[in-house]
Amino acid sequence: MAELVDGYLIPFAWILAKILVFVVVVLVGMAYLTYAERKIISAMQMRIGPNVVGPFGLLQPFADAVKLMTKETVVPTGASTIVFFLAPMITFSLAMIAWAVIPVASGWVISDLNVGVLYLFAVSSMGVYGIVMAGWASNSRYAFLGAMRSASQMVSYEVSMGFVMICVLMTAGTLNLTQIVEAQRGMWFVLPHFPMFIIFFISVLAETNRHPFDLPEAESELVAGFMTEYSSMSFALFFLGEYANMIMMSGMISILFLGGWLPPFGIHIFGHESGLLWFALKVCFCLFVFIWVRATFPRYRYDQLMRLGWKVFLPFSLVWLVLTAGFLVYTGRVH
């Protein structure tokens, strides 16, 4: 009995507690990301933004959540009900399970996988299913068109994302996210791989269907794209999934290029590294750029998007991959 408790129950409870902490933090972060987005965009457009619910409108995200939960759930006739409700759940849970491998500070990670980068890549490449299933199950033209666009868009940009990741992990010499961060102690990978950083960021914008690549839900052409038929909580799950994905991808950018939890120039606050703080700051910086881009750029046309992915990013990242490999072999960093 004691073996059962010590061997299984206590580690299980410990893992559960860690998961709970991550989920709560990400959920609150998501809620305040929607608030931050509205505030930042309103500041850029010289408006005030949400300011009624609570001081400075700080309770607005919770008001929105309550509003969404009390709405009626509408299922369109002819919809494939199970797939229809499975789609938002998949989108949301995929955005959450990626956090299992993201190290937020030295040693602060739920599962320190040896193939962490591949895990993240696998999870992000599955994000397309939620959208495609939603588009198909809704039994609606707009939703279907949005889903088709999104499927081809996400598959296209994954390819160049994959090449960028290969460049980074060749330089780090490992697939483990903790070791990738540790490998950046001398120099963050954003400096040697600066063009790849830009390509990765733009690909992430396309992968998360954010502006200026939000064609799957382009409201001027497709009403709301794949989300057209969704309402109430199923809509909320899609919405939250999108924001959770943004946070997750920002975490990924921070780990791959911005040195994860490492402080810049070795600055130590309060006498130690304070990794969590730096990681959070880097994620916030990436999220700010996400929102900044949304406020600045007009939406891409569909053929421009495809051209950018296949004819610009893919050849360029491929060339950079060869250059990186050549440099590493030439300088004797790999054998």
Add this chain to the structure above:
Amino acid sequence: MIIASLAFYLFSLMAMVGALNVIFQRNPVHSVLWLIFTFFNAAGLFVLLGAEFVAMILVVVYVGAVAVLFLFVVMMLDINITTMRRGFLTYLPVGALIGLVLLAELALVFGGWAVAPAADALRAAPTPNMADIPNTQALGQILYTKYAYLFEVSGIILLVAMIGAIVLTHRRRVSSRKQSIETQVARRPSDTLEVVKVQTGRGVSL
């Protein structure tokens, strides 16, 4: 170890349920979704074997890319289920034959280990010790040293297949009017835009 064996039975049971549903679902899109579910459970089994790299690659390649294209095509096709069922009995012998051939091949592979001790010995130590290095590295070492030529040949075969597929399906349609990105990008404001200072109350003729 209880947890590991429980997980094994869970994954294999779910993989079998998924595989059966791929065949028995009436709606082809549901079939593809069950297929994806089966892939997942196969990846889970790989993780239990300690082959984490293969598991992740299975998810990235099959779930993330192949099955997406599958789903894409099946959704676009709008397949009529009743006409699909009609040919069931005519195709049954062919399908059964293919199944039997696969079964026989599997039996031959496993039987080979029992018959030839050299093959079994090769299987016992295929990679460097897994306790020393992560299995990604182990796979890389074996693929790029021992089987480097075979690996590159398979890469070339895939490349040729890809180029072949593109050549066979790519055709320039005369009727479609495509935008030429080059001319759009090369266009300057001075080519099309004229800024005119208009005096108040005068107007301007263009």
